[in-house]
Amino acid sequence: xxxxxxxxxxxxxxxxxxxxxxxxxxxxxxxxxxxxxxxxxxxxxxxxxxxxxxxxxxxxxxxxxxxxxxxxxxxxxxxxxxxxxxxxxxxxxxxxxxxxxxxxxxxxxxxxxxxxxxxxxxxxxxxxxxxxxxxxxxxxxxxxxxxxxxxxxxxxxxxxxxxxxxxxxxxxxxxxxxxxxxxxxxxxxxxxxxxxxxxxxxxxxxxxxxxxxxxxxxxxxxxxxxxxxxxxxxxxxxxxxxxxxxxxxxxxxxxxxxxxxxxxxxxxxxxxxxxxxxxxxxxxxxxxxxxxxxxxxxxxxxxxxxxxxxxxxxxxxxxxxxxxxxxxxxxxxxxxxxxxxxxxxxxxxxxxxxxxx
Numbered sequence: 001x002x003x004x005x006x007x008x009x010x011x012x013x014x015x016x017x018x019x020x021x022x023x024x025x026x027x028x029x030x031x032x033x034x035x036x037x038x039x040x041x042x043x044x045x046x047x048x049x050x051x052x053x054x055x056x057x058x059x060x061x062x063x064x065x066x067x068x069x070x071x072x073x074x075x076x077x078x079x080x081x082x083x084x085x086x087x088x089x090x091x092x093x094x095x096x097x098x099x100x101x102x103x104x105x106x107x108x109x110x111x112x113x114x115x116x117x118x119x120x121x122x123x124x125x126x127x128x129x130x131x132x133x134x135x136x137x138x139x140x141x142x143x144x145x146x147x148x149x150x151x152x153x154x155x156x157x158x159x160x161x162x163x164x165x166x167x168x169x170x171x172x173x174x175x176x177x178x179x180x181x182x183x184x185x186x187x188x189x190x191x192x193x194x195x196x197x198x199x200x201x202x203x204x205x206x207x208x209x210x211x212x213x214x215x216x217x218x219x220x221x222x223x224x225x226x227x228x229x230x231x232x233x234x235x236x237x238x239x240x241x242x243x244x245x246x247x248x249x250x251x252x253x254x255x256x257x258x259x260x261x262x263x264x265x266x267x268x269x270x271x272x273x274x275x276x277x278x279x280x281x282x283x284x285x286x287x288x289x290x291x292x293x294x295x296x297x298x299x300x301x302x303x304x305x306x307x308x309x310x311x312x313x314x315x316x317x318x319x320x321x322x323x324x325x326x327x328x329x330x331x332x333x334x335x336x337x338x339x340x341x342x343x344x345x346x347x348x349x350x351x352x353x354x355x356x357x
Contacts (some may be wrong), residue, residue, distance in 0.1 A: 112263040114221055117252030121265065121356065122333045123226035126250065130161040132227045133247060142239035143278035149233070149241055152276040155181060155287060156231065156243040164211045164249050164270065165225050171215045172309060178210065183277070183288045200308030207310065208296050211249060211268060214309040218253045221263055226250040228335065241276040242292065248335060253312055265357045266312045267299040267332040271339045297342040299332035303351035331355045 110120035118124045126132065135157060138150035162169070162178035169175045174197060182189060196204035206212065213220060229247030236242030248269040254260050274289040284290065302311030330342070332354050 112252055112265065114254065114261055114263060117221040117224075117263050117265075118226055118250065121250065123228075123250040123265075126226040126228045128224050129165050129227060130157055133157055133160065133229060133231060133245075135231055136233065141233065142235040142241050143280075144241050144276065152241050152243060152289075153231065153233065156245060156274050156276075156289070159274070159289075160245055160247060160272070163209055164247070164268070165227075167220075167223070169210055170213060170220050170225075170251070172212050175210050181288055183284045183290045185283045185285070186290055189291045196308070200306055202306050205306065206308050207298070207301065207305075209270075209272070209294055211251065212309050213251075213253060213266075214307070214311075215256065217256050217309075218312070219256050221252040221254050236275055236292075238281045239278050240282070240290075243274045243276065243289075244271070245274070246271045246335075246339065248333070250333075251310075255314070262314055264300065264312050264314050266301050266310050267354075267357065268296060268301065268310075269298075269332070269335070269339070269342070270294065270296045271343075295339060295343045297332075297339070299330070299354040300357050328352045329355060332357070 112119045112121070118126075135150075135153045138146050138153060140146045141149050144152065159178055159181045162181070163175055166175065166177065169178070179193060182193070184190060192204060193206070193209075195201075196206040196208075197210075200206055227247055227249055229245065231243065231245050231247075233241055233243045246269070248267065251266045251268070252263050253266060254263050272294045273292040275292045276289050277284045279286070282290065298310070300312045302313075305311050330352055333356065
């Protein structure tokens with residue numbers, strides 16, 4: 001358990017497993033196209049961002065981290081038990097582990113509507129937008145004073161809002177406010193973002209960092225995007241303040257055609273690591289961060305989708321099984337698995353099945 005977490009005794013853990021075994025019940029599955037999972041690695045002097053579904057140069061073999069053995073940044077909790085779909089008292093689970101517990105799976109007939117777009121999902125009890133993303137208490141870290149760390153944390157959250165919650169960006173507009181927070185001297189990242197937004201492809205995918213829906217086909221329902229996640233920080237290399245954000249976003253959408261009222265949801269979990277560098281050691285600009293790494297896992301966004309926009313499917317389309325969903329069965333609302341589990345470093349992504357949307 002990370003700093004500030006709650007440790008549990010062996011007796012409490014055994015009691016939890018006994019309760020879970022006694023109360024386990026099968027959760028209704030809702031077949032859907034689970035979007036590919038992608039990882040990106042960046043380093044202090046990175047080449048083009050490398051993802052586990054990106055074609056790597058032949059000279060860069062598995063395990064090679066570049067000329068200086070650059071390491072991958074690992075965050076998240078390692079869960080010591082298999083995933084259990086249980087109906088437990090959420091308050092009890094929250095008290096033991098310090099997590100925001102979800103309620104038990106809701107009945108399948110509780111479908112979302114235009115007036116209640118989160119109906120039938122755990123997101124009903126989640127927070128609204130950026131205001132739900134609490135910042136940890138600031139303390140002097142690395143080259144920064146307490147006040148500077150507080151400011152870096154605020155700006156890190158500003159990036160999440162500008163990239164994943166801004167209404168214009170959700171409508172497919174260019175994420176200029178988010179881009180302005182990335183170190184302009186990080187040329188490879190700037191070039192990657194320019195290419196991804198101008199001509200999206202498998203190698204240049206803006207959806208790894210930005211949430212976008214094609215306005216001619218879809219629109220987000222209402223003004224609220226539900227969120228749940230955590231923001232942490234530590235001292236990184238050369239005294240930088242390294243901020244890690246791990247957030248799940250729930251987007252209710254409807255077809256853009258006039259009169260459309262069927263609501264579906266796209267669920268995105270993103271992990272972004274930002275480095276707030278010491279300008280005495282790294283070439284940077286005030287108020288900007290160096291992108292260290294980013295990766296995402298998406299449910300109902302379009303598997304093998306390289307359009308630069310999420311392409312969710314609706315009920316009738318989900319009912320058709322074309323045999324392409326050969327990946328894992330995953331509950332996209334479950335934040336217990338670490339991103340290392342959801343997004344492997346190497347290998348080929350597969351379309352999977354979301355147990356619920």
